[in-house]
Amino acid sequence: MTPQSPPEPCNADGKTRSVGVEIEFAGLPPKETAELVSELFGGKVEVRSPHRLKVTDTRWGEFGIELDTQYAHPDETIMSADAIGDSEWERMRLDFHTRTRELIGDVVTGLVPTEIVCPPVPWDELGDLDALFEALRHRGAKGTDASILYGFGLHLNPEVPSLEAESVLAYLRAYMLTAAWLREQIHVDITREVLPHANPFPRAYALRVLDPDYAPDVDTLIDDYLADNPTRNRELDMLPLFAHLRPDHPHELLRNKLVKARPTFHYRLPNAQLSEPGWGAVAEWNRWLEVERLATTPATLAERSEQFLARHRPSAPRRWLTRLRRWVSRQ
Numbered sequence: 001m002t003p004q005s006p007p008e009p010c011n012a013d014g015k016t017r018s019v020g021v022e023i024e025f026a027g028l029p030p031k032e033t034a035e036l037v038s039e040l041f042g043g044k045v046e047v048r049s050p051h052r053l054k055v056t057d058t059r060w061g062e063f064g065i066e067l068d069t070q071y072a073h074p075d076e077t078i079m080s081a082d083a084i085g086d087s088e089w090e091r092m093r094l095d096f097h098t099r100t101r102e103l104i105g106d107v108v109t110g111l112v113p114t115e116i117v118c119p120p121v122p123w124d125e126l127g128d129l130d131a132l133f134e135a136l137r138h139r140g141a142k143g144t145d146a147s148i149l150y151g152f153g154l155h156l157n158p159e160v161p162s163l164e165a166e167s168v169l170a171y172l173r174a175y176m177l178t179a180a181w182l183r184e185q186i187h188v189d190i191t192r193e194v195l196p197h198a199n200p201f202p203r204a205y206a207l208r209v210l211d212p213d214y215a216p217d218v219d220t221l222i223d224d225y226l227a228d229n230p231t232r233n234r235e236l237d238m239l240p241l242f243a244h245l246r247p248d249h250p251h252e253l254l255r256n257k258l259v260k261a262r263p264t265f266h267y268r269l270p271n272a273q274l275s276e277p278g279w280g281a282v283a284e285w286n287r288w289l290e291v292e293r294l295a296t297t298p299a300t301l302a303e304r305s306e307q308f309l310a311r312h313r314p315s316a317p318r319r320w321l322t323r324l325r326r327w328v329s330r331q
Helices: 030-041 088-108 123-138 165-186 190-194 203-210 218-228 239-245 281-295 298-312 316-329
Strands: 018-025 044-049 052-056 063-067 114-117 154-158
Touching: 018 123, 018 281, 030 044, 030 052, 030 063, 030 114, 030 123, 123 281, 154 281, 165 203, 165 218, 165 281, 165 298, 203 218, 203 298, 218 239, 281 298
Parallel strands: none
Antiparallel strands: 018 114, 018 154, 044 052, 052 063, 063 114
């Protein structure tokens, strides 16, 4: 499958936009997965801990492979040089900690997913990355539909074409208007629907963002988002982008170690369809482009926003009460 071109193929610096890809699956432990990545794309396998590995110096950069639970890995605060003392007791404590975490990882292997975090890949090279999904399929990796317990997903991190508030807002609006179609096309797995990781945006927030009079600057856009979405669990998670735009923002979510600041959208909706031949990052990228096409067509975006508001906006008295409550809560 060939990746389709986005309407804005370059970033603000005029370079080809890149896409980060993350995939969760069962049936293949991290060590074997890292070796597979190295076979496909070159590079060197580095073991950071028994269940966390890196593949460095590939054609695109560094791949991260690990069991997707923090309890299978040594705690970085305990392992840091400042935390390690010179006493025999401290060395014993450190050894006990690392062995315990390794044992936990051994026990939960097969119960929690292996995760691959790919380096940023130019959008027009995603077809080459799809060799990884085909190889995982042949090695017995199991995706979302292999068990009712598997709420696995594929995440895309498309680099934004612009960091200006107007552009970011257009893409956010376009996503809200396209989300229902994306869910229908993807057939989001029932387990993933029940789990909170890719929840839709609250209706009240969508109404605010789609209002034609809403024209925030970057700081207002971020603050409004955090007020209505105090969580990482959104189908389009904006926190990594906002943490990149405002690295000194005081909100605790933007300082969470699980939020990796980067100039990308974090699109969390797709299933991990490893049982489906031909499925991979390109298939989900091509679907995602419906968002980008709408975002870059202002007249259509405005028309569809107005249609959404006409269907879902509450009556005038109810809008007045909502604004009054919002004003009171900020006093």
